[in-house]
Amino acid sequence: MKKPFFDFQIDSRCKSTLARACSIKTPNGIVNTPRFMPVGTLGTVKGVTSNQLEKTGAEMILANTFHLHLQPGERIVQDAGGLHEFMNWKKPILTDSGGFQVFSLAKLNKIDDAGVSFQSPRDGKQIFLTPEKAIEIQMALGSDIAMAFDHCPPYPASESEVEEACKRTHHWLERCLNAHNKDDQAVFGIVQGGCFPNLRKISAKIVSGFDLPGIAIGGVSVGEPISQVHKIVRETCPLLPEDRPRYLMGIGTLREMAVAVANGVDLFDCVIPTRLGRHGSALVNGDTFNLRNTRFKDDYKPLDSSCPCEACTGYTRAYIHHLIRNKELLGLTLLSLHNLTHLIRFTGAMRQAILEGCFSEDFAPWQSDSKARHTW
Template sequence: MFDFQIKASCSKTKARIGSFETPHGVVMTPRFMPVGTLGTVKGVTPSQLAGTGAQMVLANTFHLHLQPGEEVIANAGGLHSFMGWDGPILTDSGGFQVFSLADLNKIDDHGVSFRNPRNGSQIELTPEKAIEIQMSLGADVVMAFDQCPPYPSTQNDVEEACRRTNNWLERCVKVHSRKDQALFGIVQGGCFPSLRELSAKQICSFDLPGIAIGGVSVGEPVEDMHRIVKQVLPLLPEDRPRYLMGIGTLPEMALAVANGIDLFDCVLPTRLGRHGTALVAGERWNLRNARFRNDHRPLDKSCFCEACKHHSRAYLHHLIRSDELLGLSLLSIHNISHLIRFTSAMAKAIAEGCFSEDFAPWNTDSPARHTW
């Protein structure tokens, strides 16, 4: 259980193909993981989600605690049964809400006190509580409770967040008791190299089944994100899955895979879909634009998702312009498929020896063109 095997690696980069065993199936890496915050990937049914090639999906501890409550989900037999998804699930700890709901919370060494965004009541989330909730939810992979500092922050503030993240991880490890769950730690440190190095060494010392890099894609320049990935990856154990949190843009995914990242997640594909935008060959197409009104070609002829197999650009344009929910759902399905196809294409390119950190399989000059 939770065995991670490297199946192939790239001779020119640190990219690798891996398999990660969980109680609900094997996750082949590199792999993009769709986000289903409230136990649902917005606008996409579980069977449609499986059709995109998704293997592991995410849900959020904080939001499921607020609604419907972990007791309801536990009584349903756990999150897999509750949401009708029989594949692997990862639950975020709620640590990101420490960042995203900063105006509603108060942080100290004990934990975080929140004002409930639904009704204004006071709630408290501690490392122990976050793990207890996740054990009740029953996900395959659970994340340690951490403090994600905003960008920009002073070095003193980030140092304090790193100290708390390390101390909170120790408390998470003590309370976590489910053998059928893998607990991952999270490296923080903001944009400060010395703090990233310190955090990586501290988190690695717990010898957990997997490690994540957090605190990126929070407003910092993309060059800083690249630098952090390149700095931290050599500090992490090679025989464990490595997860870069909150990343879903293709250049950043390619560079991260080239440096040894295995897993990604991001709300971007469904968020874009709900706003009428499709991801096609690395571009973002606004389907509201008039140029699609009489375009009866598939959205992407190289894609075999439900939207591309059965519907034209003109039909999708019509649905979006008419504010039909089906259009938003089809674009979300396509966008998820696009990112999963991209990670699958990277895996094939690694196996065939034609992968690089600027991987772009739709480029006709690229030796990886046939992998897309």
């Protein structure tokens, strides 16, 4: 399914692993992978302006179809000129379809083959989301990449339950593609299958058969052990087309991203950096610092002396500790900026290592030891 405004190329490969450095061309710019995507669920990465976000090195962000449909509504966004104009973000945007809310709002929804009936978490009203409606909303939002509507099963779930979710996901993908008619927007399919290798294999084959511009690995980070995430990635990536981007949904920790990149994954997203920031914590070279702790009250070093973010180049740990202890909003913004920069720098360093031919050597510790250290 060729798209005139969408292109993908592999710039370099690691000789010892399946890692690759790639370029994804979209209507609103190029995304250089591996790359972490900040999550801006409601058209905003929480507590961060678009200008600040650009300085973190972000090249593509993620927004959520379901939540933007609830507020402000896709027609408001469309009349503003699309999501890029509405939120003043000039670079690429990927929109999730609302499929994850099938999992996260399980107590508020009812699923059948036609679609999902939701009880709005805002006002309790009933909402019926179908594959066609999910695509209609995403076309109105004007994202560069739209995700197909899928059924994301929880963990644990029986093999028969996961198989049913897979069949529904594949049927919904076909309906999404039949409803989609926007040339400057790519649609990515999603491979499901839970922790069952046979179902992952079937799903990968079916989704790959649609000849899509890109494919995501879904149904991870839903409660399963992290060893299962590694297993799913190792077993699923070789089943996906090499000439398309691969997106691992909902993952944003250093070790897991390194393992995934070594197995051929290109894109990641996760709420971790801003969520930790809002709770007063900073990611520093594999550790998590709680800036509320009194040990930081007279620590006049930057969070990370190697980090180019505004928090690290302009402020000390003691000052940010002071902000956090006094519930000043600036502290939460600074920590969020740092955490976003931290993850984007990590994926950028992996890309550079692939280009320079040293990925396997430099990032092997991150693939085997959760306490690994690396001066990247």
